Amino acid sequence: MRRDILTSLIGIVVFTILLGLVYPLVITGVSQVAFPGNADGQRVYVKGQLVGSKLIGQNWGTPVLEKNGKPKEVKGVIVTEADPRYFQTRPSATEGGAYNAAASTFSNRGPNSTRTEEADAENIKAYLELERPYNPGLNAASVPVDAVNTSGSNLDPEISEANAHIQAHRVAAKRGLSLATVNGLIGKYTSGRGVGFSGEPGVNVLELNLALDRLAGGAH
Amino acid sequence: MSLTGWLTIVLFAVILTALALPLGRYMAKVYTGERVFLTPLFGWLERFLYKVLRVDPQREQDWKSYAKSLLIFSLAGWLLLYLILRTQNAFYVPHALNPLGYHSAPWNVTFNTVSSFMTNTNWQYYSGETTMSYLSQMIGLTVQNWLSAGIGIVVAVALIRGIVGRSGKSIGNFWQDLVRTILYGLAPLSVLTAIVLVSQGVIQNFSTYLTAHTLTGLTQSIAMGPIASQEAIKLLGTNGGGFLNTNSAHPFENPTAFTNFFEMLLVLVIPAALVFAYGRMTGNRRQGYAIFATMMVMFLGAVTVAYIAEAHGSPAQHAAGLHTHVIAGSGGGNMEGKEQRFGIAGSALFDVVTTVTSCGAVNSALESFTGIGGAVPFANLSASEVIFGGVGTGLYSMLLYVLLAVFIGGLMVGRTPEWLGKKLEAREIKLAGLGILITPLAALFCTALATASSAGRKSIAEVALSKSGGNTPQGFSETFYAYLSQANNNGSAFAGYTGFIQPSAGNVGSHGITFADLLGGFDMLFARYAPILFALAVAGALAGKRVTPAGLGTMRTDNPTFVVLLIGVIVLVGALTFFPALLLGPIVQGLTGHLY
Numbered sequence: 001m002r003r004d005i006l007t008s009l010i011g012i013v014v015f016t017i018l019l020g021l022v023y024p025l026v027i028t029g030v031s032q033v034a035f036p037g038n039a040d041g042q043r044v045y046v047k048g049q050l051v052g053s054k055l056i057g058q059n060w061g062t063p064v065l066e067k068n069g070k071p072k073e074v075k076g077v078i079v080t081e082a083d084p085r086y087f088q089t090r091p092s093a094t095e096g097g098a099y100n101a102a103a104s105t106f107s108n109r110g111p112n113s114t115r116t117e118e119a120d121a122e123n124i125k126a127y128l129e130l131e132r133p134y135n136p137g138l139n140a141a142s143v144p145v146d147a148v149n150t151s152g153s154n155l156d157p158e159i160s161e162a163n164a165h166i167q168a169h170r171v172a173a174k175r176g177l178s179l180a181t182v183n184g185l186i187g188k189y190t191s192g193r194g195v196g197f198s199g200e201p202g203v204n205v206l207e208l209n210l211a212l213d214r215l216a217g218g219a220h
Numbered sequence: 221m222s223l224t225g226w227l228t229i230v231l232f233a234v235i236l237t238a239l240a241l242p243l244g245r246y247m248a249k250v251y252t253g254e255r256v257f258l259t260p261l262f263g264w265l266e267r268f269l270y271k272v273l274r275v276d277p278q279r280e281q282d283w284k285s286y287a288k289s290l291l292i293f294s295l296a297g298w299l300l301l302y303l304i305l306r307t308q309n310a311f312y313v314p315h316a317l318n319p320l321g322y323h324s325a326p327w328n329v330t331f332n333t334v335s336s337f338m339t340n341t342n343w344q345y346y347s348g349e350t351t352m353s354y355l356s357q358m359i360g361l362t363v364q365n366w367l368s369a370g371i372g373i374v375v376a377v378a379l380i381r382g383i384v385g386r387s388g389k390s391i392g393n394f395w396q397d398l399v400r401t402i403l404y405g406l407a408p409l410s411v412l413t414a415i416v417l418v419s420q421g422v423i424q425n426f427s428t429y430l431t432a433h434t435l436t437g438l439t440q441s442i443a444m445g446p447i448a449s450q451e452a453i454k455l456l457g458t459n460g461g462g463f464l465n466t467n468s469a470h471p472f473e474n475p476t477a478f479t480n481f482f483e484m485l486l487v488l489v490i491p492a493a494l495v496f497a498y499g500r501m502t503g504n505r506r507q508g509y510a511i512f513a514t515m516m517v518m519f520l521g522a523v524t525v526a527y528i529a530e531a532h533g534s535p536a537q538h539a540a541g542l543h544t545h546v547i548a549g550s551g552g553g554n555m556e557g558k559e560q561r562f563g564i565a566g567s568a569l570f571d572v573v574t575t576v577t578s579c580g581a582v583n584s585a586l587e588s589f590t591g592i593g594g595a596v597p598f599a600n601l602s603a604s605e606v607i608f609g610g611v612g613t614g615l616y617s618m619l620l621y622v623l624l625a626v627f628i629g630g631l632m633v634g635r636t637p638e639w640l641g642k643k644l645e646a647r648e649i650k651l652a653g654l655g656i657l658i659t660p661l662a663a664l665f666c667t668a669l670a671t672a673s674s675a676g677r678k679s680i681a682e683v684a685l686s687k688s689g690g691n692t693p694q695g696f697s698e699t700f701y702a703y704l705s706q707a708n709n710n711g712s713a714f715a716g717y718t719g720f721i722q723p724s725a726g727n728v729g730s731h732g733i734t735f736a737d738l739l740g741g742f743d744m745l746f747a748r749y750a751p752i753l754f755a756l757a758v759a760g761a762l763a764g765k766r767v768t769p770a771g772l773g774t775m776r777t778d779n780p781t782f783v784v785l786l787i788g789v790i791v792l793v794g795a796l797t798f799f800p801a802l803l804l805g806p807i808v809q810g811l812t813g814h815l816y
Contacts, residue, residue: 001288001292003274004288004289004292004293005292005296006274007273007274007275007289007293007395008289008292008293008295008296009296010272010273010274011273011293011296011395012293012296012297012300013300014269014272014273015363015366015367015402016300016359016363019362019363019366019367019402020358020359020360020362020363021358021359023362023407023410023411023449024358024362024446024449024450026411027411027414027415027418027424027446027448027449027452028424028425028426028446028449030415030418031414031415031418031424031425031448032424032425034415034418034419035418035419038418038419038420038421038422038423039418039423039424039425039448040423040425040427041423041425041430041442041444041472042421043430046435049433050430050431050432050433051432051433051434051435052432052434052440052442053430053432053442055421055471055472055475056440056442056471056472057471058432058434058438058440059434059436059438059440060434060435060436061436061438062436062437062438063437063438078438080438083436086435086436090560097438099440100440100441101440101441101442101443102349102350102429102441102442102443102725103347103349103350103443103465103725104347104349104443104464104465104466104469104470105347105465105466106465106466106469106557106585106587106588106715107556107557107585107588108557108585108587108588108681108714108715108716109536109556109557109585109587109588110536110587110588110692110694110697110716110809110816111534111535111536111554111556111588111589111590111591111593111594111809112534112535112536112591112692112693112694112809112812112813112814112815112816113536113692113694113815113816114536114815114816116534116536116537116556116588117536117537117539117540117815118540120536120537120540120542120556121540121541124540124541124542140540140541140542141541141542141543142543142547143542144547144549144550144552145533145537145542145544145550145552145553145554145555146550146555146560148537148540148542149537149554149555149556149557149558150556150557151469151555151557151558151559151560152466152469152557152558152559152567152582152583152584152585153466153469153470153471153559154466155466155470155471156471156559156560156561157471158559158560158561159560160549160550160551160560161548161549161550162547162548162549162550163549163550164549165549191476191477191561193224193477194476194477194478194479194480194481194561195477195478195481197224197227197228197231198224198228198477198478198480198481198566199228199476199477199478199480199481199561199562199563199565199566200477200551200560200561200562200563200564200566201549202560202561209435210435213435
């Protein structure tokens with residue numbers, strides 16, 4: 001008994017040092033030397049300013065302004081509307097505004113819940129309002145599911161190809177580009193399936209939007 | 221559904237088997253004391269650790285002594301982890317390791333969290349990036365990720381020794397088994413895995429949270445941290461507690477479809493390898509193959525159901541007017557709570573992988589799975605996690621079922637049941653029976669208590685959010701899943717169920733829901749340690765038995781007939797225990813398509 005207690009006490013301290021300090025520090029050291037970009041989260045800078053991470057989705061909206069010129073807020077959260085010049089990410093329900101990457105969360109919408117249906121219906125409506133002017137004949141049945149359902153992390157950086165090709169009509173019109181040019185960029189920033197068969201192809205929205213800005217001859 | 225989806229599932233099973241076979245051979249060598257290729261590298265460290273710990277590795281322990289060492293060590297770990305988590309912003313914590321100055325979570329939530337990580341459950345009422353400092357994650361939670369996995373494995377090894385023991389009392393030495401498990405098994409695998417994960421995009425740094433200024437003029441705050449090191453052991457040790465709240469759905473924990481596939485292999489490779497190690501240690505590899513076949517059949521059945529159900533879409537989606545079939549450029553299906561890069565197949569497979577094991581990591585929101593898709597994790601948990609199961613826990617629970625199946629088979633043919641040459645008698649059967657029934661008992665008792673009391677209803681998200689006040693199948697599912705998952709030491713959740721109210725990040729002004737925190741905490745502790753004691757007692761009872769050679773009438777435990785019998789026993793026990801409760805939640809949702 002006493003022997004077990006002594007061994008346990010020494011053991012827990014020794015293992016804490018080895019597995020809780022030495023191990024993570026060694027991994028950090030190796031990672032920072034071998035893969036510094038990845039280890040730091042694939043940060044993206046434009047003109048020296050951090051604009052996001054390639055892996056983390058963003059809200060591509062602009063603040064809605066009140067009559068007095070200040071951003072409109074509801075319960076302390078800035079209200080935004082989609083910026084039509086950019087591709088839009090999936091809906092996100094993180095607290096403190098969409099795509100809050102300091103507090104990832106599941107939406108926990110049940111398969112048979114009325115609130116799931118309401119959220120879906122609302123997202124379909126918003127999507128149609130934004131895209132139908134540029135896609136005549138678009139209706140609820142032809143809206144891709146990823147454009148309406150929130151993701152697992154609520155920080156999904158990608159959208160489906162079908163979703164991107166619908167949005168391409170709007171972005172091309174707003175930017176005065178040909179549809180072929182925009183679709184070409186979509187192809188360029190679509191990731192294939194992992195090792196050829198695993199998962200689904202997806203379009204990285206941040207990379208795509210950055211490429212569009214570069215095309216427009218922006219300073220970056 | 222798509223061809224690539226089915227291909228993913230088939231290739232996964234093939235690659236898993238191909239990896240587990242050699243690992244099983246290696247592990248059998250480690251636990252029978254043979255030299256392995258890492259001995260020259262780690263032998264000195266092993267001897268040094270015995271010296272520091274004042275352990276005599278030659279000392280043989282009987283089952284009681286083995287259990288005593290295990291329990292005392294677990295208690296020491298519990299106390300230290302509680303201390304670490306409750307002093308999160310104390311004077312000794314360097315700023316760099318708590319860059320946002322987070323306070324500690326309240327006592328009741330901490331009680332739940334500590335019990336959770338100790339028992340390999342990793343149930344999380346807290347959310348990583350808004351609650352824990354980097355230091356707490358490293359020296360607290362990560363360490364228990366290692367140790368709880370190690371303890372699970374050594375119990376399985378001790379039970380195997382009892383089964384194959386030749387007339388003695390000893391079932392090995394706890395400290396030697398633990399040190400060897402970590403040094404020769406978990407450590408090399410974790411280091412390799414962590415580096416592979418970083419090479420694919422999992423982050424590993426100590427910087428403070430980033431503030432990005434987006435191109436449309438908004439600001440975005442982004443959580444950081446030493447994630448890869450914890451991610452590796454989280455998966456290999458079937459722990460499953462995410463560094464970040466959304467676990468393996470978060471792009472920093474699981475950035476690509478490739479890492480998703482890789483992470484699933486990590487979860488199952490050790491539990492599968494242990495089955496092969498068992499076959500080798502009994503001297504008859506076919507014993508291992510029979511159990512592996514049993515597990516694989518049940519596993520593939522579960523994946524098939526989940527994939528078909530999720531690809532079909534949910535009643536809520538259809539009611540809103542969405543079409544969920546595959547179209548050009550979109551995989552369709554129930555994408556609520558699922559990430560684009562994994563798609564339906566990658567999410568359904570991950571879900572099954574982590575609920576047949578005690579891993580409990582998630583890459584999609586289980587609460588948003590369709591009724592039938594959500595019934596699959598329920599069914600996996602109802603089988604008491606013997607389909608591969610947690611590292612070690614899966615094998616020792618399965619071996620108790622094997623014992624029961626041998627007994628039932630013996631009754632059917634009218635002979636004294638024998639298993640690997642040892643006669644099974646009343647004592648072992650009683651111990652195994654109790655060991656099997658403890659987990660369902662804990663799960664159902666807690667669920668009943670929580671659904672019948674107003675204190676329990678405080679935790680149900682649906683109560684606050686739905687028009688019907690939470691008196692819905694979804695509300696029941698949330699509650700049932702919470703206690704079933706904690707009893708099975710799984711840790712995945714229908715995450716609407718909560719035991720922690722946190723108004724803002726950093727724990728200022730937060731409080732726990734004492735009922736849910738304590739009930740869950742005791743649920744986990746009881747359902748972890750009681751079966752361990754029963755498994756070790758069975759080991760002790762079997763270790764002393766003499767071996768008689770197999771005769772003509774001996775029922776074989778290594779052929780397809782036995783596989784069928786074993787599946788039958790598992791399904792029967794699970795179904796008889798849980799079917800009424802399952803009807804009330806996921807099944808009624810899956811069958812009716814009604815909206816609540």
